[in-house]
Amino acid sequence: MGISPVLWQFLVKWLNASALFPSEASTIAPYMDALYFFLLSITLIGVLLVATLLVVFSVRYRKAVHPVATQIEGSTLLEATWTIIPLGLFLICFVWGALLYFRIYNPPVNSMNIYIVGKQWMWKAEHPGGQHEINALHVPTGQPIQLTMISQDVFHSFSIPAFRIKREVIPGRYSTVWFEATTPGQYHLFCTQYCGTNHSAMIGTITALSPADYKKWTEQSTSGMSLAQNGERLFASMGCNACHSGNAAARGPSLAGVYGSTLRLTNGSQVLVNDAYLRDAILNPSQHVTSGYTPIMPTYQGQISEDGLIDLVEYLKNLNSNERVQQTLTTTQSEQAAPPASGVAKP
């Protein structure tokens, strides 16, 4: 039999290029694989056990060998055995899985934050330094990265198989996931939640770089403005600074250092100010009125894009004093500037 050498070579190359197991490129991956192999071995043992029982009984008690069946009612002991052992195994799977789940979805405090915006059908990544990427994400190795993600339209899902992480990207709400890449290289990024026509084109490349390379990359690809700087511009152009000026008589509360603090709201509840809270407070201000202030802030629902919101959130995160806010305000007022670009009436 002669197989054409060309075909043979093609087959060999094809098989070599194909994958059977994903590479382990994050700190979480070995943990995930350990659980995977544990579950896999339970499955194999279970299937082998059932197959052995079927085969052995089929051979030993086939009609030719065992012409008359012996009627057995059952055995409580045996049944208890195969109730309790699987139950025990499943409970181990539960505890193990739960530990891993909490690990993947609770980012460490020292992690670096990158924002992800999903929309039909592309991923936008926004680094704090202002680097924007489409369908790509550059990350340093050896550094925990937290992704704060939101969707502009439908459900998407951000999945990096080589890092063993995945998280739904939800419209109207931030979701987070974190990872720490270990091996430099390029990895797949998939949208795994069906999101319409070009769902399968909503893919990208994750590039893990050594810290030095990453530094080089950030310098090369900077847009000149950090997210916080963009946010500052937006803050001024939307006229936010008119009320949130930090003056004693200001109509809105001072926002310097508000991130991470605990606020008391007019409805008596206490909230921790985080990304989600800031975003919500901009979009639905009257449900988040700080105690002592009147609900006069208009809603910005539909007027600021998710990117804009991210800029504002990032700006507020880094806002430690009101000095620049007041400076900008004075400049604007003295120039009697035209109404803000977005046309939002000041309250």
Add this chain to the structure above:
Amino acid sequence: MDSAIANPQADHDAAEHEHEHVFVPQHRHHFATEEQQREAGSFGMWLFLLTEIMFFGGLFFAYLLYRNWYYDAFVAASNQLSIPLGASNTAILITSGFFMALAVWAAEVRKKALLVVFLIFTTLFGLAFLGIKYVEYHEKWEKHHIPGASFDASEFINPSAYGLKENPLPPDVAQKTQMFFFLYFAMTGMHALHMIIGIGLLVWLLARAQRGDFTQGYVAPIENFGLYWHFVDIVWLYLFPLLYLINRHPLAH
């Protein structure tokens, strides 16, 4: 579920049966007795009502969730509904249910004229309920409170312009009144749809009752329809406080 039974007489004579069937025209061949058929019928009806509970259950949950999320909007929107209309509708529906119960009784004691009269009253009160519902819906239509493209929340943002003494709502909260109105229309609309189907069935039952179908000992259709009609009542018994009443005295912040 069952007490163990004595082993029934295994060897019995096939010929023994025929005379034991009490034969009535509505008795279907696959039931051993009419009693068995009747109980099967009412059990089947109850199972159907279980599906109805779960059907409304989804809406009730949505109401519970969004009332907690958008409390202020729900309070403001709910206070737009008229308690007198809602309360009289409740009374009307209870009356309709009362006549339905009486109709079941009339069928049981085989009084044809009474049965027909009670069914007519049941229908009339059902129609009265729908009439009042129409008045309420119409008012919402005129105020542009029907959710959708034409929805207008300005009455909640600026109540004084409409001559109302309510506290004004910030625009973002006011928009959420749409959620209340949607749930209001979905729940009362689904309820009204059940009423309309019920009235259709009532007309059919009336025609048959007039023919004397149900006053010869065969009361299952009347009985089962009664179960349906009372279930529709029960849904309203919950809708009335949830939509009209419980938001009258909002908790102060």
Add this chain to the structure above:
Amino acid sequence: MAHEVEQEQHFHDPSNVTNPEHASHHIVSPAQYALVFAALLTGTALTVVAANIDLGVLNPIIALGIACTKAIIVILFFMHVKYQSHLIKTTVAAGFFMFLVLITMTLSDYISRAWGLW
């Protein structure tokens, strides 16, 4: 009907056709219906009155309590469940139980969302 029951013993399994899922057929009298009717109307009046008094958190509780009482009265008397077999009673209970499962289990998500980071 008594003569039938006696004869049925010969060829119907009593456990299927009659006991224990069977309850003797009970006809409720119009007087009792009238009483129930009056109770329901009173309940309606009560709930409207209660809604006009500011009772704080108790308002919704009272309103729903009255609604539940009325619903139970309708189920027991207008719908004859009081005189029905255990089977029917269990069925009704199962329906409300599943409704509660739907609500509580779903709420378990919404309530505890605020506890975590997300």
Add this chain to the structure above:
Amino acid sequence: MSAPSPTILKLPDQSSATMPKRNFINAEHGLLSWLLTGDHKRIAILYLISITVFFFIGGAFAGLIRLELLTPQGDLVSSDTYNKLFTMHGIIMVFLFLVPSVPATIGNFLIPMMIGARDLAFPKINLLSWYLYIAAGTIMIASMALGGVDTGWTFTTPLSTHYLNTHVVTTAVAVFIAGFSSIFTGLNFIVTIHRMRCPGMTWFRMPLFVWAHYAASILMVLGTPVLAITLVLVGLERIFGIGVFDPTKGGDPLLFQHLFWFYSHPAVYIMILPGMAVISEVVSTFARKRVFGYTAVAFSSVAIALFGFFVWEHHMFIMGVSNYSALVFSLLTMLVAVPSAIKIFNWCFTLQQGSITFETPMLYAFGFMGLFTIGGLTGVFLGSLGMDIQLTETYFIVAHFHFVMVGGMLMAFLAGVHFWWPKMTGRMYPESLSKLAAVVTFIGFNLTFMPQFILGYLGMPRRYHAYPPEFQVLNVLSTAGATVLGVGYLLPVLYLAWSLKYGAIAGDNPWQATGLEWQTQSPPLTENFPEIPIMDHEAYDYEWLEHKTQHEVTHVG
């Protein structure tokens, strides 16, 4: 009339068997006698024909999907078409095949016979359920003909409500109607099982087939209405844009997920429990032995039905639900896996000390046990929170539920069809050909779906029209397997159709099974039994059967 006295059993001697002169098939003639029938057996046949049609429509879509995935690029169909293909495949297979498959066909045919009744409690509602099914199917086909729908069978909001321009509402109406068809079937079964059992048929003398159907029926009755209201809300949202599920208007898209999976998780038990029902009968019959631990198997069905309602959130672990409630649901998910394990081991031990023969239904049942074990255990992967992060929304999920639904349910369905074919039609199918079909199906199935587990762990997302080239080898294997699988499914259609005319006469009880349905002629009379039988023995009492047969030999001799 040749109908014998019911106390006399026919011998299994097929050579002397004759077709009974009067049976439910020839009782009346003409199309109308079928379309207006109240006979549960005729309705079952109607259902069998219609679900077979929909199975092959859904299967054709599956074939096109596999063909497209042969190459990494999207070259056979456009991505919109591909999305429509997997959506229609899912919707047709789930709502028009899997949910009604065993209950509406085999269950419909057999439950009254197994409990010794003449018909289901509500024959007209049974017929209505078939008409609703046909209406749903027609609307489904209409929506396909008009251009199809591409929401995925899960109708995820806000994609389905605000972002697609396909026939979402039409399809939702079809699914809504199919849901009512299923509610009526379940309701009918529950009432029948409670109310119509023959004398002596106590709960613990019922075949396990009936127990499992009882459990599945409870799920149908209590779960389906929640799907109905969810679809109504999706429809209203699409038409009026009111925003219950729309985040931009303050709605919560996760509410949709909760309500949808409140039905759709129990729905997988609606699909698999009747499959388990078939396996209990088949394994017991061909091992000639009472099912090991009858009570445990019976109660495990009920336990599955009950626990099945408490686990739906495991479809949403990564979707932004509260992590604490995810914990609760994961724990409950682990609990629901236990009754299935009990069943598997009980079936295995039914074989012990048996006297086993290997007819076609038994081969399918063996296939079921192996594949369902894999399907069930891979479900534990997905119920385990951390593992779910890597595996959900990938081909691992696809492989898992195809192992349960196709490897489990479809195998069981075929086992059942073969097992009761002689009872339904009075004729035997060609045994060697059917064994071949069983083996081909098993091989084809494993070749199709095994590689998908590996693809899943590699991270290949489901519902992808094009994929990275390094996944191609496994996809080619999968497509090759699908071809084999297709042959495996076509074969039974051909030889079963052939057997209708040319098959050997089966006789009353070709398998020497103990169920009441086998103690009457095949095909049965319209009224099932010449007279209502009396159950004077336990279920699966082979000694009783032997005694009866011997008694008859002496009697006849």
